Amino acid sequence: KQIKKSEKRFTQKSLPSVVASKALAVAENRRAKTVFFYRDGDEYFTGVRVPINKGRFRTMDALMDSLNESIPMPFGVRRLHTPNGKTPIRSLDELQPHGRYIAASSTRRVQGVDLEAIERRKRHREDAQRRWNFQTSPSTTNGSSANTLQMIQINPKSATSEINVSPL
Numbered sequence: 001k002q003i004k005k006s007e008k009r010f011t012q013k014s015l016p017s018v019v020a021s022k023a024l025a026v027a028e029n030r031r032a033k034t035v036f037f038y039r040d041g042d043e044y045f046t047g048v049r050v051p052i053n054k055g056r057f058r059t060m061d062a063l064m065d066s067l068n069e070s071i072p073m074p075f076g077v078r079r080l081h082t083p084n085g086k087t088p089i090r091s092l093d094e095l096q097p098h099g100r101y102i103a104a105s106s107t108r109r110v111q112g113v114d115l116e117a118i119e120r121r122k123r124h125r126e127d128a129q130r131r132w133n134f135q136t137s138p139s140t141t142n143g144s145s146a147n148t149l150q151m152i153q154i155n156p157k158s159a160t161s162e163i164n165v166s167p168l
Helices: 014-030 060-070 115-131
Strands: 033-039 048-052 079-081 100-104 132-141 144-154 161-167
Antiparallel strands (some): 033 048, 132 144
16 A cells, blocks of 8 residues: 555654644643733722633633632623723633733723823832831840831931831
8 A cells, every 4th residue: 555645654753753742732722821900990909910721711701700709899800801991802812921901890881991000009019118128036025035026117318227126
């Protein structure tokens, strides 16, 4: 029996590469996309980071159920949109890695959010947390040990720091 040129015959040498390529394809499908979701119209909500893969979320309903648990909304998450609120997201394949989307509960017009304002508030909060450094250290009072809280405020304009020590 002769083999046509269009048919491909697997040999022992070509088989491992076929298996390896299938394994890579399966791994690529299982790789999670990290996506960020924000509440519609709320610029003070910092967002929720959700890793999305086919094993965890097979349908949009499963994703929306998970978002209902992590994003408090009056009528639950009913729709997903792009940040400007114009384009609805209807399938998991439309979600981009490191994409930012809006979770909306109403069926009316989506307000959208200002992502730049949210990022500014987030950076401001992180800077404030860096300026206030909380440390605990053991100290002894009358032979007994007690923890004290040292609150150190770092003033970026001066070279000195203020230290307030109070017992816990």
